[in-house]
Amino acid sequence: MPPDTDPRTTRSRKAITAATRRLLLEHGPAAVTHVRVAEASGVGRATVYRHWPRSDQLLAEAMAAVPMPFFDTPPDRGTPTVEWVRAELTSLARQLGLPDVRAVTTTLANAALWDMGMDARRSGFAHLLAQRLSSALHVAQERGEVTLSSTGDHAAALAIGPLYYRATIEHAPIDEHLIQAAIDALGTWHI
Amino acid sequence: MPPDTDPRTTRSRKAITAATRRLLLEHGPAAVTHVRVAEASGVGRATVYRHWPRSDQLLAEAMAAVPMPFFDTPPDRGTPTVEWVRAELTSLARQLGLPDVRAVTTTLANAALWDMGMDARRSGFAHLLAQRLSSALHVAQERGEVTLSSTGDHAAALAIGPLYYRATIEHAPIDEHLIQAAIDALGTWHI
Known part of the structure; x- marks a missing residue:
């Protein structure tokens, strides 16, 4: 308006x-x-x-108005990509621990099934996360930092999925071991 | 009543x-x-x-009345556990593709934040899945079939989380590659 x-x-x-x-x-x-x-x-x-x-x-x-986790700090070329992934997943884990972020993400996933506006919002959110993670991982693979376990289209599901499930279905804290396991699921890290 | x-x-x-x-x-x-x-x-x-x-x-x-994915076929001792995991995740993937299962799971995750009855239902569902997967994986590890990547408390999040994220946030089909990547995230399979 x-x-x-x-x-x-x-x-x-x-x-x-x-x-x-x-x-x-x-x-x-x-x-x-x-x-x-x-x-x-x-x-x-x-x-x-x-x-x-x-x-x-x-x-x-x-x-x-609820700040959503968006992987919006770009990777810094001077530090290993694995540390960028860890920092972003740690930030996402902290946000998923907040009641308002949990309320908004689960409302979005649910309402998107019936409301086109919510579905567009869900889709934009999912694509942005997938694209940012995937492009950072492909650069890392070209630089020899990692051998990806899949083509990269699965990266967001593999890395964010476990944290999202832990926060919204298991309602339990996301610890550093789960974050490490999610990082390892992305591929074999050489650096 | x-x-x-x-x-x-x-x-x-x-x-x-x-x-x-x-x-x-x-x-x-x-x-x-x-x-x-x-x-x-x-x-x-x-x-x-x-x-x-x-x-x-x-x-x-x-x-x-909506049938939820429950990993309710117990592992058969005669077949490798990895094949049981694959069959159960494939079945879960198929169920998450159904509109009524997506409606119920996302409603559950959302409503559980405010409704104690829904939260009890969510908790029961999460614990049953975690317990069934974790106990099958521990038996498999004892039998030398797998070296688990974590203590096993993370197994449900690592295996189911990517599928749940793909279905409810990315709204995209779960293919065999994502299922394979989820299986690999659980540990190193020897059989």
Whole structure:
């Protein structure tokens, strides 16, 4: 929607956004409805509908502000790629330990099955992670740092899958041994 | 609830159960409400409430009938354990390709964050899978079939995690190469 500089509008938008996030985190995606957002934010229901006409937009708003793990620190040419992978997986493990990141990732995986907007978000997230990991691994293989165990299309599933399963199905902490096993699953590391 | 042999009760229970499953599969967990179940089943709302007073019970009912991947064929002592693992992961991959299994597993991972009943169901599922895989792997290690890459507590995450991530985050088919890579992640196979 177009920017609106009216301070009252800014205030109500902020209150609504904060309420959507609180409802998602405390009660789950089914709680992110216009009625409950209006109640929780103290903003009139009509105003909530005006800004976000559909409930999937409210849910997207709740999810948007949560920082997702994106492997967004590029590998540094001076350090071994295996250390970059370890640092990124360790960061991802820490994020998957946070209730809001767990809420957003599992909501995304679930809602994507029925909501096209959520599915586009899931797809973008999955492709970005796969592409960043895969391209770093291929550079590492060219430099002789690693012999990959597969063509590289499987790298994200092999490295991130175990951490994601541990966090969202087993609900248990991700330790350094699991991270090491995930790194080893990618291939044989020579450096 | 106690068994009720009144044929009308049996009929309405069946209609309600079928409607909960249809709503979950076609519209997601947020659609499994008393109002929509009553509409979709043609049963009165009061009757729906009488059988399943809470909406999380309706959702549990929708999920209960979907066959989940449980590694429930025990390893056959006459065949190598690696072939049992491959068969079970192949079966799990096929199940994760079914829309109803994807709906139930992602709903479980999501709803478990807020609903104690769902969390108990998630925990039971995770423990059963981990225990069955881990005990088969330990027997295989004792028999010299494999040298495990970790203590075995990580086996379910290492083998199932990549398949689960591929199916629910990447929404892409699980091929034999990914299954082979997941098997290799468990350890070094000698047979």
